[in-house]
Amino acid sequence: MTLDAKIPSGPIEQAWAQACFDMKLVNPANKRKHSLIVVGSGLAGGAAAASLGELGYKVKCFCFQDSPRRAHSIAAQGGINAAKNYPNDGESVFRLFYDTVKGGDFRAREANVYRLAQISGKIIDQCVAQGVPFAREYGGSLTNRSFGGAQVSRTFYARGQTGQQLLLGAYQALERQIHAGSVTMIPRTEMLDLIVVDGKARGIVARNVISGKLSVHIADAVILATGGYSNVYYLSTNAKGSNTTAIWRAYKRGALFANPCFTQIHPTCIPVSGDYQSKLTLMSESLRNDGRIWVPKKKGDTRLPNEIPEEERDYYLERRYPSFGNLVPRDVASRNAKAICDEGGGVGKSGLGVYLDFSEAIGRLGEKTVRERYGNLFEMYQRITDENPYKTAMRIYPAVHYTMGGLWVDYQLQSTIPGLFVLGEANFSDHGANRLGASALMQGLSDGYFIIPYTVGNYLATNKFAKVDESRAEVTEAVASVQQKTDKLLSIKGKRTVDSFHRELGKITWDYCGMARTAEGLEGAIGKIRALREEYWQNVTVPGSGDDLNESLEKAGRVADFFELAELMCIDARDRNESCGGHFREEYQTPEGEAQRDDEHYSYVAAWGYRGDGAPPELTKEPLEFNYVHPSQRSYK
Amino acid sequence: MKLTLKIWRQKNPNEKGAFVRYPVDDVDPEMSILECLDVLNETLILRGEVPVAFEHDCREGICGSCGFMINGVAHGPERATTACQLTMRHFKDGDEVVMEPWRAKAFPLVKDLVVNRRAFDHIIEAGGYVSVSTGQAPDGNTILVGKEIADQSMDAAACIGCGACVAACPNASAALFTGAKITHLGTLPQGEPERERRALSMVAQMNAETFGNCTNIGECTGACPKEIPLEVIATMNRDYVCASFSRREDLPTPVLPVATGA
Ligand SMILES: Cc1cc2nc3c(=O)[nH]c(=O)nc-3n(C[C@H](O)[C@H](O)[C@H](O)COP(=O)(O)OP(=O)(O)OC[C@H]3O[C@@H](n4cnc5c(N)ncnc54)[C@H](O)[C@@H]3O)c2cc1C
Numbered sequence: 001m002t003l004d005a006k007i008p009s010g011p012i013e014q015a016w017a018q019a020c021f022d023m024k025l026v027n028p029a030n031k032r033k034h035s036l037i038v039v040g041s042g043l044a045g046g047a048a049a050a051s052l053g054e055l056g057y058k059v060k061c062f063c064f065q066d067s068p069r070r071a072h073s074i075a076a077q078g079g080i081n082a083a084k085n086y087p088n089d090g091e092s093v094f095r096l097f098y099d100t101v102k103g104g105d106f107r108a109r110e111a112n113v114y115r116l117a118q119i120s121g122k123i124i125d126q127c128v129a130q131g132v133p134f135a136r137e138y139g140g141s142l143t144n145r146s147f148g149g150a151q152v153s154r155t156f157y158a159r160g161q162t163g164q165q166l167l168l169g170a171y172q173a174l175e176r177q178i179h180a181g182s183v184t185m186i187p188r189t190e191m192l193d194l195i196v197v198d199g200k201a202r203g204i205v206a207r208n209v210i211s212g213k214l215s216v217h218i219a220d221a222v223i224l225a226t227g228g229y230s231n232v233y234y235l236s237t238n239a240k241g242s243n244t245t246a247i248w249r250a251y252k253r254g255a256l257f258a259n260p261c262f263t264q265i266h267p268t269c270i271p272v273s274g275d276y277q278s279k280l281t282l283m284s285e286s287l288r289n290d291g292r293i294w295v296p297k298k299k300g301d302t303r304l305p306n307e308i309p310e311e312e313r314d315y316y317l318e319r320r321y322p323s324f325g326n327l328v329p330r331d332v333a334s335r336n337a338k339a340i341c342d343e344g345g346g347v348g349k350s351g352l353g354v355y356l357d358f359s360e361a362i363g364r365l366g367e368k369t370v371r372e373r374y375g376n377l378f379e380m381y382q383r384i385t386d387e388n389p390y391k392t393a394m395r396i397y398p399a400v401h402y403t404m405g406g407l408w409v410d411y412q413l414q415s416t417i418p419g420l421f422v423l424g425e426a427n428f429s430d431h432g433a434n435r436l437g438a439s440a441l442m443q444g445l446s447d448g449y450f451i452i453p454y455t456v457g458n459y460l461a462t463n464k465f466a467k468v469d470e471s472r473a474e475v476t477e478a479v480a481s482v483q484q485k486t487d488k489l490l491s492i493k494g495k496r497t498v499d500s501f502h503r504e505l506g507k508i509t510w511d512y513c514g515m516a517r518t519a520e521g522l523e524g525a526i527g528k529i530r531a532l533r534e535e536y537w538q539n540v541t542v543p544g545s546g547d548d549l550n551e552s553l554e555k556a557g558r559v560a561d562f563f564e565l566a567e568l569m570c571i572d573a574r575d576r577n578e579s580c581g582g583h584f585r586e587e588y589q590t591p592e593g594e595a596q597r598d599d600e601h602y603s604y605v606a607a608w609g610y611r612g613d614g615a616p617p618e619l620t621k622e623p624l625e626f627n628y629v630h631p632s633q634r635s636y637k
Numbered sequence: 638m639k640l641t642l643k644i645w646r647q648k649n650p651n652e653k654g655a656f657v658r659y660p661v662d663d664v665d666p667e668m669s670i671l672e673c674l675d676v677l678n679e680t681l682i683l684r685g686e687v688p689v690a691f692e693h694d695c696r697e698g699i700c701g702s703c704g705f706m707i708n709g710v711a712h713g714p715e716r717a718t719t720a721c722q723l724t725m726r727h728f729k730d731g732d733e734v735v736m737e738p739w740r741a742k743a744f745p746l747v748k749d750l751v752v753n754r755r756a757f758d759h760i761i762e763a764g765g766y767v768s769v770s771t772g773q774a775p776d777g778n779t780i781l782v783g784k785e786i787a788d789q790s791m792d793a794a795a796c797i798g799c800g801a802c803v804a805a806c807p808n809a810s811a812a813l814f815t816g817a818k819i820t821h822l823g824t825l826p827q828g829e830p831e832r833e834r835r836a837l838s839m840v841a842q843m844n845a846e847t848f849g850n851c852t853n854i855g856e857c858t859g860a861c862p863k864e865i866p867l868e869v870i871a872t873m874n875r876d877y878v879c880a881s882f883s884r885r886e887d888l889p890t891p892v893l894p895v896a897t898g899a
């Protein structure tokens with residue numbers, strides 16, 4: 001198989017405009033004759049469903065929560081990037097593009113990233129017009145801050161709740177379309193399979209989680225915007241319901257899965273406190289703008305942080321990276337924390353933590369300013385840990401946070417199955433091997449508001465859609481396979497709970513396919529995952545029945561998919577014999593311990609195709625070309 | 638610590654529900670009350686019993702999924718804290734902790750601690766937005782919004798739609814929720830053109846969803862995990878009354894006044 005990314009030829013600055021012009025349009029009077037399915041109501045799906053509804057298409061939008069407003073985009077705190085250059089500090093479309101390609105460690109597609117940077121400004125305009133209460137200056141203009149190591153202030157934010165406010169903007173636009181009758185919202189309904197007819201995506205099989213009823217939905221195209229798969233690690237900053245099921249079923253129906261091993265570990269999370277821990281809580285990395293990270297020089301120092309004198313502290317990021325200091329990219333900050341803790345230098349009960357200290361900032365800026373900037377984060381920290389960050393240093397540890405990998409899509413955001421489009425975190429597109437802070441919100445909204453309305457139109461205008469009868473074999477087969485799986489899970493009645501398997505799977509994935517990886521470890525992990533998966537299908541117990549609200553059953557289906565995904569992640573990680581971004585292979589590092597890329601052999605997107613259960617997946621490579629940003633060794637020294 | 642959880646169990650809306658007591662040993666003060674339910678559920682599953690259904694997703698106090706009455710208080714005893722962020726530190730060894738679902742006609746029960754809050758979506762659907770389609774926006778900085786105004790709007794916009802306000806209100810009124818959206822949008826210049834229409838439509842929908850009337854008791858704001866201020870209700874009433882008197886023909890017909898005390 002060869003992959004055609006359909007990148008427009010010609011200069012990158014004109015690529016998107018050219019592509020838009022080349023696209024065929026759907027006659028306005030015909031739009032309402034086309035039906036579309038959007039799975040997901042987060043920033044990507046919510047924005048897409050609303051915008052497509054506004055254009056006049058007949059849209060059905062699905063989410064598994066009780067309301068579209070609860071999608072996990074709601075939890076994003078820090079902000080959203082845009083190349084507005086309001087602060088007049090040297091920002092430009094090209095700089096945002098450049099930083100994002102470099103931040104992604106040269107494993108993203110240039111044309112996509114350029115388009116993202118071009119569209120970024122319009123996203124802010126749209127959100128402002130919707131009434132998103134972004135932070136403002138006294139004069140009334142929009143405020144920006146620097147975020148995640150960027151040297152310009154390009155991040156827009158709404159207190160520590162940027163994701164919430166952006167999502168509510170999209171949600172309200174969506175509700176407006178629901179009111180207008182162009183969008184039908186179907187909440188509490190989980191997509192469990194994709195229906196492919198004559199090689200095209202034509203519908204989904206979904207299960208209502210309250211009644212347990214399966215239903216078939218047919219449309220002219222299917223848009224997946226189901227978020228990331230960090231929960232494969234069990235503990236992550238994702239919501240409990242975040243899953244891979246929709247994209248995994250699409251993978252098994254023929255869509256390629258790109259760069260599954262590219263996952264991001266966020267450096268500033270609250271450390272694990274016990275075995276019962278059900279999720280990890282992120283604190284915005286804007287904290288690193290003023291907080292200083294350190295550990296005691298003496299290992300196992302049991303004194304309270306305040307009692308440790310300045311000269312006995314190791315501000316290891318400032319020491320190792322004098323020019324970026326505490327603001328090095330996420331992967332670098334996370335890896336350093338892990339390395340320090342692995343050597344026994346960590347703090348806290350478990351030794352898995354480092355200090356993030358605001359005493360210097362409070363001295364410099366005063367408590368009031370610090371409270372204004374970080375008050376809600378400090379409160380959250382105190383609520384969880386019962387410690388007061390104004391008085392004592394916080395403890396932080398890295399946690400899985402974001403998945404750069406996802407279904408492969410071309411420039412039109414179309415997967416390898418015609419008519420199946422993938423948006424937001426669910427696709428692999430724009431972040432390469434490492435996502436920069438405040439760029440996921442930008443990508444989700446760019447995909448949903450400004451790209452899909454064009455590209456899906458082109459697809460509809462250039463294809464013919466015969467009526468799909470629900471009695472067709474492709475449909476009944478998909479329904480039967482979902483039903484079979486549900487029945488099977490309920491019938492095993494083994495001795496272990498779904499969560500106990502999920503925890504164990506998560507631990508394997510974290511230990512071997514987390515922050516640091518080796519070929520040998522990955523090889524072992526694949527064996528362990530397979531063995532555990534086999535046990536799962538013989539020994540899991542799912543209580544209750546399939547015909548009412550049964551969260552264990554929902555989880556059981558998701559974990560079954562996580563097992564398969566975890567294996568693919570390890571295969572991908574083992575195959576990539578280099579270190580890049582969040583993928584750190586211990587065998588490939590510079591003498592200073594930094595990630596060592598191998599551009600000669602690995603400058604490609606690894607897109608995996610399903611070839612049947614048990615058969616090794618097939619690798620197709622999409623070579624990456626860098627004509628504008630020349631690959632260099634990232635250096636934050 | 639050892640605790641007894643006294644939990645409302647109800648298989649579905651049609652069957653009768655009842656409280657059931659469950660002893661739980663090994664409760665760690667650091668765990669959240671949802672994690673405590675996780676621990677209980679793991680034991681129930683292994684005993685072949687049906688686990689307790691409760692709603693949750695983000696588990697960091699922002700999605701608004703979680704929430705039930707804990708010892709008679711929505712989201713439990715801690716100020717400005719959702720159930721998912723309520724740690725067991727607030728209880729002591731030997732305590733009995735009572736958990737029951739939000740009780741309101743407009744929030745019909747689904748199962749155990751889970752209720753249906755779609756009525757909130759319907760209120761937003763009725764007009765909780767600025768009617769601007771994708772692509773119509775001018776440059777962000779052409780709309781200037783003073784910092785104080787933006788902050789006020791943000792205070793109201795912080796609502797997570799959990800329903801605690803309704804559950805805490807003796808009348809089961811949704812005035813705080815509705816007022817929060819009306820204030821968020823109405824405070825901003827972007828929301829100004831539709832201000833009257835929005836107030837009329839959203840209030841009408843709120844009443845149609847069988848929420849009770851607001852009699853200015855103020856329990857709602859006390860229970861609100863995001864501390865949405867009571868002023869949003871006054872703003873809603875003001876907008877509503879102004880809109881009712883404006884008698885513009887293109888506006889929806891006003892329904893009964895919302896708050897008797899305003
Ligand atoms: C704690 C946290 C903080 C973050 N902070 C930032 C930040 O400051 N800046 C930034 O740029 N990015 C941030 N991110 C990343 C960013 O928030 C996400 O990548 C982004 O919001 C994902 O949006 P999405 O629309 O792709 O998916 P989501 O918002 O996760 O939405 C997924 C949707 O799909 C639905 N769904 C999933 N599976 C199914 C199924 N099988 N059937 C039916 N429906 C389904 C869900 O119901 C939901 O509606 C943060 C992420 C986290 C976890």
Ligand code: FES
Pocket residue numbers: 692693694695696697698699700701702703704719720721722
């Ligand atoms: S689970 Fe999201 S607010 Fe509690």
